[in-house]
Amino acid sequence: MKEFLNIKKEVLSKLESDLPSSLKYHDMSHIMDVYDVCNQYIDRLKLPEQEACELRIGALMHDIGFTQGNSNxxxxxxxxxxxxxxxxxxxxxxxxSVQGLILATKIPQSPTNELQKILCDADLDYLGRDDYPEISSKLFEELKISNVIQTEEEWKNIQVRFLKAHQFHTDFAKKNREPKKQYWLRMIENS
Known part of the structure; x- marks a missing residue:
């Protein structure tokens, strides 16, 4: 899609200027991480150009609503x-397609096609990676700032419930992210 670079430039500019500084997790580093993970899926699966473009736009825009506030x-x-x-x-x-991608990332995730499954797994890819502790601590900080939670104990309980309920959707994530996610769950439960 010839307009992709212009769309990307506009979206990144909007995100950089309008995302609240109180967002410690849903920030530019998260959006670019999701974008990069989607690009890895695109390469691995050799997705057709149109699908790749839709997925890239969905990744860039999946949290753009935060520029208008947290709710919905x-x-x-x-x-x-x-x-x-x-x-x-x-x-x-x-x-x-892009709207469906964005909506599929709502928790609990409900992807209905392959692109949505990829974006949902990319959005929560960190759950099964070595950098889980650092990234989850950013989410803890964001939730504390927004008064969703107050204590470490609340955070621990939320993490355990979330990790137990969460399911990856793509074969890649099931094979390569689920084992590490289970490791982190055990670590949290035993802490």
Whole structure:
């Protein structure tokens, strides 16, 4: 898609200027991590150009709704995606695909197609990586700032519940991320 670079530039500019500084987890480093993980899936699966483009746009925009606030950020982000993509003369099919990608990342995740499964797994890829402690501590800080939680004990309970309920969707993540996620769950439970 020839407009991709212009869309990417606009979205990154909006995110950099409008994401609240109180977001310690849902920040540019998270968005770029998800984008990079999606690119790894694109290469590994040799996705066709159109699908790759939709996935990249979905990755860049999956948390854009946070620029308008925390509540229903996926729905807000899906509306924002439509406005931005229409401005760049993107076709309706692509707009609907990107909106579906954004909405699929809402917790609990509910992907209904392969691209959505990839983005959902990319969004939570860190759950099964070595950098889980550092990244989860950023989420803890963000939740404390927003008064969602107050104590380490609350955070521990949330993590245990979340890790137990969470399921990866792609074969890659099931094989390469699930074992480490189970390791982190055991570590938290035994701490």
């Amino acid at each position: 950020h996926e729905e807000v982000g899906a509306k924002m995606a439509e406005e931005i993509l229409r401005k760049h003369n993107v076709g309706q099919h692509c707009i609907e």
